[in-house]
Amino acid sequence: MNTILFNIRAKAYTFCICLLLLSMVACKKSTTQLKPISKNKQIEHLYVTELQHTISALDSLLVSEKTIDKIKFYKQARHHFKTLEPILAFVDKSNYKSLNAPNILQVHEDVPTDIKVNNPFGFQVIEELLHEDKIDTLTIKNIATITISRLKLLKQNAYIKFKDYHLVWLLRNQIVRIATTGITGFDSPVLAASLQESILTYKTLLKLLALYKGNFTSEDLYQKIVSSIETSIKNLDHPFDTFDRYSFIKNNTDVQLKLLLELQKDWAISYPFEMALSNNMQSLFSKDAFNVYFFTDYKSDTTHIKEKEQLGKKLFNDKRLSKLNNMACASCHMKEKAFTDGLVTFNSKIKRNSPTLTYSAYQQSYFMDAKTGSLEGQIVGVANNHDEFNLPIDKMAIKITEIKEYKIVLDSLYKNDEYNFNIRHSIASYIRTLNTFDSKFDKNINNKENNLTASEKKGFNLFMGKAACATCHFAPVFNGTVPPDFVDTELEIIGVPETKNNKKLDDDLGRFYLFNTPERKGSFKTPTVRNIEKTAPYMHNGIYSTLDEVMDFYNKGGGAGLGFNVPHQTLPFDNLDLKEDEITAIIDFMNTLSDQ
16 A cells, blocks of 8 residues: 555656646746847848848849840849848948949959959849840859859858947948949949839838837937938939939938937947048038048057148158259149149159149058058158159158258157158148048038039039949049948049040050059059049040040040040940030039039
8 A cells, every 4th residue: 555655646746847847848938939039130130031032033043044034033133132231231341342343354463473353243243244235144154153152151151240339330331332332323334223222221221220229218319210211212212314312412311420420329339449431420521421540551640640740741841852852742732733733744754643632541542553552652652753752761761850840840749760650651641631521512512501503413413323423433532432431442444545636545554564464454543533623634644634525535435435445444334425514514513522
C-alpha cells in the first residue's frame, strides 16, 4: 500500500513539475512574442526586402526574351533600388556609387603603379543599353548578372546599427541628394524618371520617420516634417522639363533642413563629429551648409584660425614668395576678377588659364588636372613651377622666415618650426574663406531679396534640368564635387577646341600627362560656375571670351558634336537642342552667381 501511495505521489509530483515547466516555457514564449522588434531590425528588414525585390526583378529581366519585357522588369528593379537608396547610400557609399554609376569607363589612379580601368555596371548602364537602336542582349545579360551579384553580396552582408544621429544624417543627406542630383536627371539618362524616383526615396524617408515616431517629444514637429515631405511628393509629380526646381528647393528642401534642426533639439542629438554637410545647416545655398574643414587633410589645425587666415592673406599678396620678387598668388588671382587674372594664360609659357579660387575649398583635388589633393599641395606646385614662383618650397620657407615680421607671427601662431608647412597652411586657410554665398541668386533663394527676373529663374530651372548643366556642375557650389557626400571631385572629357573657330581639337591632354592613362586623354576637373560673369575667358585654354560661345559649344554636343574624335567624351548628350531664349536664360542665371 505504501509503495502504491509513493508511486501515486511521485507521478503527481512529476505532473506538477511538468505543468510548471510548461507554464514557464509558455510565459517565456509569450514574453518573446511581446518584445518589440528594434528600429535597427526593422530598417534592416526594409533594406533586405527591397534588395530582394531588386534582385528578383533583374532575374526576370535576364530570362525575358522581348525587349519590352526587359524594360518592364528593369523599371521594377529600378523602382526597388531607388526605394532603398536612402539606406544603401548611407550605409555603403562605395557600392551605391558603383551600382548607380554613369555609363562611362571608371578610371582608378589611386595607386600609380596599379592603375585600373573598369567597365561600368549597374542601373544607368542597363538603362542605356536597353534603349539603344540595336539591343546587345549578351552585354545586357553580362551587366545585369554582375549587378545581381553585387546586390546579393549586399543582402548577404546586411547589418544595420544606427544611433539616433545616424538617422538624422541619413535624412539630411537624402534631402540634399534629391535637391542636387535627384531632380537634375543625374542618374536617369534615358527615361528621365528622376522626379518620380525622388518620390520613391521620399516615401522611404516617411517609413523611417514612422519607425522613429517614439523619439519625438513634439507630436506637432513630427507632423510638420511628415507634411512637408508629403507636399514634396505631390510637387514632384510633374513633367521633368517644366518642373520648377527653384521653388522646390526654396519651399521644400530648405524648409525640411530647418525642420531637421528642430528635430535635433527635440531628440537632444549630440554628434561625435561633422561630415561635409554641417550638422547645423538650414539652407542649401549657404556658407553655413558646409563644414569647410572636411575638405582638408588638416582638420585639427584650427587654433587661432582667424589670425592664420589674416597671415595667409598677407602672404597671398606678397611678391617675395617668388624667386625674383615679381610674382604673388594675387598676380594670377585678383580679387576684383573673382581671383582670376582675365588673361587667356598668365604668360606664353603657361598653357592653362588661371581658374578662380572662389569656392575652391570645396574640392577633393586641385589644379585643372587634379594632380594634388589639397590646397596646401597646390601651393607647393606653384612654388616649384619654373614659370611661376620658381622657388622650391623649402627655399621659400627660408626666405620668408628671414623677414622678421613673418617669423614672429608664424612662431606665435604655430608653436613649431615647420615653416614649410605653416606658410602653406596659412595661405590655404585664407583661400578657404573665399566662399561667401552672397550672390543675387543666393539672397533670393534664401528669402533675403526678391528681385530675380523670370528669365533668371527659368535659367536656373534649365541649368538644373533640361540643359543637364547640373549633372556635371553640381549645386550648390556648381563645381564637380558630387553631393551630398562630397568625397569625389569629377573630371570630364568634353573635347575643347584649340581656338574659338572650333576647327581643331586642343592638344592639351590634361590628366593624361600624369600617368599616361589613355582613357584620361583630354580630361580636366570640372570648375565652379560661381562668379563666372567675372572670370572670362573660359575653358582650360581660355579660348572662349563670352558665355554665348561657351553655351554654343555645349549646345552642339561638345567636341564630338563638332566632329572631333573624342572616344571617351563624358557629356550626357550628343547635343542639347536648346533654343536661343533658353540659352539666354541660362546665361542670365549664371550671371546671378556673382558674389556681392
